[in-house]
Amino acid sequence: MVPGSTNIFAATYTVFAEIVKSQYPKLMPTYYPVADILDTSFVKELVGGAQKATAAQADLPAFTGERVKQVVSRRAWDIKFASGSNKFLPEAQTQLRAMFKDLVVASGTVVEVHGHTDNMGSVDKNQKLSESRAFAVKKWLEEQSSANFPEGRVKVFAHGSAEPLEANDTAEGRAKNRRVEIVLGLSQ
Numbered sequence: 001m002v003p004g005s006t007n008i009f010a011a012t013y014t015v016f017a018e019i020v021k022s023q024y025p026k027l028m029p030t031y032y033p034v035a036d037i038l039d040t041s042f043v044k045e046l047v048g049g050a051q052k053a054t055a056a057q058a059d060l061p062a063f064t065g066e067r068v069k070q071v072v073s074r075r076a077w078d079i080k081f082a083s084g085s086n087k088f089l090p091e092a093q094t095q096l097r098a099m100f101k102d103l104v105v106a107s108g109t110v111v112e113v114h115g116h117t118d119n120m121g122s123v124d125k126n127q128k129l130s131e132s133r134a135f136a137v138k139k140w141l142e143e144q145s146s147a148n149f150p151e152g153r154v155k156v157f158a159h160g161s162a163e164p165l166e167a168n169d170t171a172e173g174r175a176k177n178r179r180v181e182i183v184l185g186l187s188q
Contacts, residue, residue, distance in 0.1 A: 005147035010034040011104040063152035068110050068185030076165075076179045079137065084121075086132040088140070096140060099182060103141065104148050111154045112183040113137045118174035119161040131158030137180055 017031040077099050080089040088096070103111055115134030117126040134156040142149045166173035 006104050006145040011101050015101050015105050066187040070186040073184040076181045079180050086136040106184050109184040110187050114157045114181040116159050116179050117161050118177040119168040127160035130160045
């Protein structure tokens with residue numbers, strides 16, 4: 001595998017196997033791990049031999065600076081951050097890994113990361129916080145796999161407290177308003 005990339009077959013297999021397992025638990029209570037069904041030894045041999053020869057760069061998709069024009073998917077993720085910070089809490093890792101797998105499978109799409117906050121604190125502070133959290137998600141994705149998240153694929157939008165899902169007058173409502181939404185789409 002190329003450094004900085006993720007095995008798209010493995011990610012796709014796992015994501016869809018988990019969907020089938022959750023929807024049809026009696027028919028498919030479990031599935032084989034990808035390592036048991038995928039043999040990449042021949043690819044490793046090819047890469048080993050190719051390293052001795054001059055290798056061409058792989059074709060990578062080019063992403064423009066345009067926003068999504070056709071939405072394919074929209075989902076709010078419950079990524080936990082330290083209060084008033086863009087630092088992930090340990091429990092955020094489960095959500096981040098699940099999001100990563102989903103986004104790798106959707107490799108030809110543009111990813112918009114929309115940061116939202118509750119209304120506690122000033123409007124300006126919330127705007128900056130939502131932006132820094134959205135950028136933290138973008139950075140995390142790019143660090144996981146720079147080949148799958150090349151320059152221009154992930155775009156950041158900050159909304160602060162401007163688009164609440166619930167009223168901010170209860171702790172539960174404020175918790176729902178603190179979110180990161182991922183919009184997948186096409187820019188053409």
